[in-house]
Structures are given as structure tokens and as C-alpha cells.
Amino acid sequence: MGGPTPYDPVEKLEVRMKLFDGGRAPNPRRVRVFLAEKGLSVPLVPVDMGALEHRGAEVAGRNPLRRLPVLELDDGTIITESIAICRYFEELHPEPALFGTGALGKAKVEMWQRRMELNLMASVAAAFRHIHPAMKEWEVPQIPEWGEANKPKAIEFLHLLDHELAEREFAAGDAYSVADITGMIAIDFMKPARIKVPEECTNVLRWYAALTSRPSATA
Amino acid sequence: MGGPTPYDPVEKLEVRMKLFDGGRAPNPRRVRVFLAEKGLSVPLVPVDMGALEHRGAEVAGRNPLRRLPVLELDDGTIITESIAICRYFEELHPEPALFGTGALGKAKVEMWQRRMELNLMASVAAAFRHIHPAMKEWEVPQIPEWGEANKPKAIEFLHLLDHELAEREFAAGDAYSVADITGMIAIDFMKPARIKVPEECTNVLRWYAALTSRPSATA
Known part of the structure; x- marks a missing residue:
């Protein structure tokens, strides 16, 4: 390369x-x-x-x-x-705006970008890095107990997110944003971390399917 | 209240x-x-x-x-x-700009705000929450081994930061920013977490002293 x-x-x-x-x-x-x-x-x-x-x-x-x-x-x-x-x-390149528009719109994207990152992606990453044998050299020391403790944190957040997505199309409102990118990638990351989106989280599954069908998802 | x-x-x-x-x-x-x-x-x-x-x-x-x-x-x-x-x-209220100005300035503040938060504050918080007896109801389960693993992560970052601060006054450049706020508060948080700034990190100590002498530090 x-x-x-x-x-x-x-x-x-x-x-x-x-x-x-x-x-x-x-x-x-x-x-x-x-x-x-x-x-x-x-x-x-x-x-x-x-x-x-x-x-x-x-x-x-x-x-x-x-x-x-x-x-x-x-x-x-x-x-x-x-x-x-x-x-x-x-x-x-301000357009399309992926960090929101206006004071409130920008604050909402920041809020959801952080929630996706600190509550979902970070939990999934901790589960993966502290449990998966391939991560032994990446995470020193590996602490499997900490990895396991993060799995229910991710699931709990998905339930919260599901409740929110009942009311709107995207994480931070009616427009796609960087919060959706972080969320989609965190959910993709759940596969190697061996965490599943609960079946009852139908809004999360609908939202995730919409995100992954965008051309950008293959990038 | x-x-x-x-x-x-x-x-x-x-x-x-x-x-x-x-x-x-x-x-x-x-x-x-x-x-x-x-x-x-x-x-x-x-x-x-x-x-x-x-x-x-x-x-x-x-x-x-x-x-x-x-x-x-x-x-x-x-x-x-x-x-x-x-x-x-x-x-x-754009002035004074605390998230940076211009594309590069804003990116640098974002970079340092995240470094301060994800590498320093998060490590200090993990040490505090997973070790301190008063956090037993806050962090369930408490995993002292994970708390201990975070202390050297915080120290390692402080050495990196010290190297950077040799060249400039504030975290993200020559202007005070939200990255300095996060850094100052993370260092204050080290006291209950029982982590000390290494004596040889003289640039960090100079920077921290300047931040804590600002009127805003007492807020």
C-alpha cells in the first residue's frame, strides 16, 4: 500500500x-x-x-x-x-450541514453526538477491547470484568435511544448528522463485541437500516 | 435550596x-x-x-x-x-470565542477538548469512580482494577501535554479555550482521585497555575 x-x-x-x-x-x-x-x-x-x-x-x-x-x-x-x-x-464545506444549523440545532447535534459516543460507542469499545482475545496487545491490562460490565450499559442506552427515535427520523432531529454516523458505526461495532440490538428496539432497527442503506455507509 | x-x-x-x-x-x-x-x-x-x-x-x-x-x-x-x-x-454569544476561530482554529480546539476529555478527564474519573468508597452507589459494579489501570493513563497524558505546553500558552494555541476549562477541571479532579501531577511536568504546572488564577476558576 x-x-x-x-x-x-x-x-x-x-x-x-x-x-x-x-x-x-x-x-x-x-x-x-x-x-x-x-x-x-x-x-x-x-x-x-x-x-x-x-x-x-x-x-x-x-x-x-x-x-x-x-x-x-x-x-x-x-x-x-x-x-x-x-x-x-x-x-x-458547510453544506450539507452535518453538525447542525443555528444555536439550538448545533447544540442538539453536539448533545447527540456525545451521547452516541460516550454512552454507546465507548461501551461497545470497552466490551470489545477488554474481552476479545485479538485485543490483548491493544488494551493493557485487559480486564474482562470491565468489558462485561459495559454490555448492559450499551443495551440500556439502546432502549433510551429507541424511545427517542419513536418521535423522529434521525438522532438529533429531522436531519441526518454526525450523531447518526457515530451511532451507525457504534452499532456495526457491536458485532465483533458480541452485543445485539434487542428485538424490541424496533425504532433503532428502522433507523439503523435507513442509515446503512445510504451510499456513504460503504465508505 | x-x-x-x-x-x-x-x-x-x-x-x-x-x-x-x-x-x-x-x-x-x-x-x-x-x-x-x-x-x-x-x-x-x-x-x-x-x-x-x-x-x-x-x-x-x-x-x-x-x-x-x-x-x-x-x-x-x-x-x-x-x-x-x-x-x-x-x-x-460568539465573543470571546472559546471554541476557536476559523476552520483550523475550531478544529484544534475540538482536538484538544477531546484529548483533555477522553485521555485525561475520563481516566481521572475512572480512577475516582472505581476506587473511591464514596462512589459505591454511583459506579455499579465498581472494579478497582480498572480504576488502578487508569492512573498511569492520566500520568502518561500529562507528560504528553507537558511536551506540548512547552511551545505555547494554552492547550489549543495562544488563546484560552474550552479545552483549557476541561483540562483545569480534570486536574482539580485528580485530588479526590489521588493522582498527582508529576513534578517534572513544569509546563503543565505553569499552565494550571495560570488557569486557576483566572476569576472564572472559582465559578
């Missing part, structure tokens, strides 16, 4: 850039789905996280936390954290 | 509101420090978290996650999540 893939901006960007990408991992995927929803194409530098390449000099020299994704601008400026990278693109 | 305290807007707000506040807990305090930096005064409804009042009907009816702070607008609209509430006020 070599350097950047071709760059095909939908509109002129002020700067050139490359995105160090981590494949199937949830956080790199959040940025790719976000870019797909924006209709943007950014040159990707693939990093093989399965081979722990994100701990190598190429990534660690740019992000001391040794995590992906990492966005590097042409002048060497680094932006890490998936949501920070998404916000950068939101500012450069 | 009764209803809202007097409301003294610096400029006219479009809506009236009340903020359900949780006293010394880190997340309610983040919003109060943010408001103090903005020069805003919002009517507070005190909730005694020590008496677990945040699990009562007044809070739970507004936030199913039963957490504070909770902002209620005059029409009953609810905004929860400290950072979402802060962003709401940032949109209504």
Missing part, C-alpha cells in the same frame, strides 16, 4: 492534505463516512492497524497518542481526533 | 432558561466556568448530587441519563451534555 490516492476535490480547497486512514476501525471510518456525505474526496494514506502500523514512526511522529485518523495539511499542520477532522471539513 | 437565582443577561437573549446545576461535580462546573469566561449569568437550579437528587424526577424527567448539567429553555426544550450547553452559549 503506497502513498496518497488521487485527489478529486468537489470544490477548491484552500490547502492540500492527506488523511492517514485506519481501514475498518470505527474512528477512521467515521471520517470517511462524513466525507462521503459531504461529497468530498481526500487523498488517503492507508495504515494497517491489524499489523499495529499505527504505532510506527509514520503515525506516532504525527500523533503522539499513536491513533488514527490523522489529517496532515500541506504545511505539516496536524489535526487528529475523528470529530475534530470532521469539524474542519464542516467549516470548509 | 429553591428555584432560579436572579438572571442578569449581558446582552439580550432570544429565550429565557434555567440551568440545573450539580455543584462541585466536574461537568456542571465546566459550564459555570464557561459562562463566567463569557460574562454571562444564567439562573441556576441547585441539585444536591451528594444526596443523589440527580436521580430524582426533576432531573430524570428532563434527562433520561439522569446526569447534570441540564439546560431548560422557556419552551421546555432540553439541552444536556456540558459541552453541548457550552456550544449553545458560544453560538448565542
Whole structure:
């Protein structure tokens, strides 16, 4: 896997850039789905996280936390954290608005993005990282008891979310947003974590089916 | 403790509101420090978290996650999540900008706000909640091994932060931001969690001393 893939901006960007990408991992995927929803194409530098390449000099020299994704601008400026990278693109390309519009709309997207991340994705990640044998080198020390404690936290949140989604189409209101991206990817992540959406959460299942049928879901 | 305290807007707000506040807990305090930096005064409804009042009907009816702070607008609209509430006020009162300015500035604040929260505050909170006997009813099950595993994570991040702060005054650059608020409060939270800033982290100590000397720190 070599350097950047071709760059095909939908509109002129002020700067050139490359995105160090981590494949199937949830956080790199959040940025790719976000870019797909924006209709943007950014040159990707693939990093093989399965081979722990994100701990190598190429990534660690740019992000001391040794995590992906990492966005590097042409002048060497680094932006890490998936949501920070998404916000950068939101500012450069405001349409479609994926962080909400107006003071209240933006607050609601922030609220739901955080709820999806801190209550669902974080619980699913803890279950996966502290229980799955493949994560032994990733999560030191692995504490299976903590992993197990997170499974009911994820389920409890899905029940709450189901109640909310009875009243509206998307997580933060009537428009698709970055909160839906985080939610969809957290639910996808439940498969390797061996947690299932409860059958009675019919609103969650309807919402998830709608999200995964969007072209961006394959990004 | 009764209803809202007097409301003294610096400029006219479009809506009236009340903020359900949780006293010394880190997340309610983040919003109060943010408001103090903005020069805003919002009517507070005190909730005694020590008496677990945040699990009562007044809070739970507004936030199913039963957490504070909770902002209620005059029409009953609810905004929860400290950072979402802060962003709401940032949109209504853009100056001073505490979420950054320009695409890159906003991305950097988001990046550092997340790093402070996910790598420092979350580690300190896990250490406190999973080890401290007073948290037995808050964190079920308490898993002391997980609490202990988080102490070195916090220390490792402080070393990383110290390296960064050698080059600049504030977390996200040359201007004070919400990332500094989260960082300051996370470090204050280290005391009950029984974690100390390493003596060699002189840049962190200089930065923390500057933050705590601001009038907003007492909010």
C-alpha cells in the first residue's frame, strides 16, 4: 500500500492534505463516512492497524497518542481526533450541514453526538477491547470484568435511544448528522463485541437500516 | 435550596432558561466556568448530587441519563451534555470565542477538548469512580482494577501535554479555550482521585497555575 490516492476535490480547497486512514476501525471510518456525505474526496494514506502500523514512526511522529485518523495539511499542520477532522471539513464545506444549523440545532447535534459516543460507542469499545482475545496487545491490562460490565450499559442506552427515535427520523432531529454516523458505526461495532440490538428496539432497527442503506455507509 | 437565582443577561437573549446545576461535580462546573469566561449569568437550579437528587424526577424527567448539567429553555426544550450547553452559549454569544476561530482554529480546539476529555478527564474519573468508597452507589459494579489501570493513563497524558505546553500558552494555541476549562477541571479532579501531577511536568504546572488564577476558576 503506497502513498496518497488521487485527489478529486468537489470544490477548491484552500490547502492540500492527506488523511492517514485506519481501514475498518470505527474512528477512521467515521471520517470517511462524513466525507462521503459531504461529497468530498481526500487523498488517503492507508495504515494497517491489524499489523499495529499505527504505532510506527509514520503515525506516532504525527500523533503522539499513536491513533488514527490523522489529517496532515500541506504545511505539516496536524489535526487528529475523528470529530475534530470532521469539524474542519464542516467549516470548509458547510453544506450539507452535518453538525447542525443555528444555536439550538448545533447544540442538539453536539448533545447527540456525545451521547452516541460516550454512552454507546465507548461501551461497545470497552466490551470489545477488554474481552476479545485479538485485543490483548491493544488494551493493557485487559480486564474482562470491565468489558462485561459495559454490555448492559450499551443495551440500556439502546432502549433510551429507541424511545427517542419513536418521535423522529434521525438522532438529533429531522436531519441526518454526525450523531447518526457515530451511532451507525457504534452499532456495526457491536458485532465483533458480541452485543445485539434487542428485538424490541424496533425504532433503532428502522433507523439503523435507513442509515446503512445510504451510499456513504460503504465508505 | 429553591428555584432560579436572579438572571442578569449581558446582552439580550432570544429565550429565557434555567440551568440545573450539580455543584462541585466536574461537568456542571465546566459550564459555570464557561459562562463566567463569557460574562454571562444564567439562573441556576441547585441539585444536591451528594444526596443523589440527580436521580430524582426533576432531573430524570428532563434527562433520561439522569446526569447534570441540564439546560431548560422557556419552551421546555432540553439541552444536556456540558459541552453541548457550552456550544449553545458560544453560538448565542460568539465573543470571546472559546471554541476557536476559523476552520483550523475550531478544529484544534475540538482536538484538544477531546484529548483533555477522553485521555485525561475520563481516566481521572475512572480512577475516582472505581476506587473511591464514596462512589459505591454511583459506579455499579465498581472494579478497582480498572480504576488502578487508569492512573498511569492520566500520568502518561500529562507528560504528553507537558511536551506540548512547552511551545505555547494554552492547550489549543495562544488563546484560552474550552479545552483549557476541561483540562483545569480534570486536574482539580485528580485530588479526590489521588493522582498527582508529576513534578517534572513544569509546563503543565505553569499552565494550571495560570488557569486557576483566572476569576472564572472559582465559578
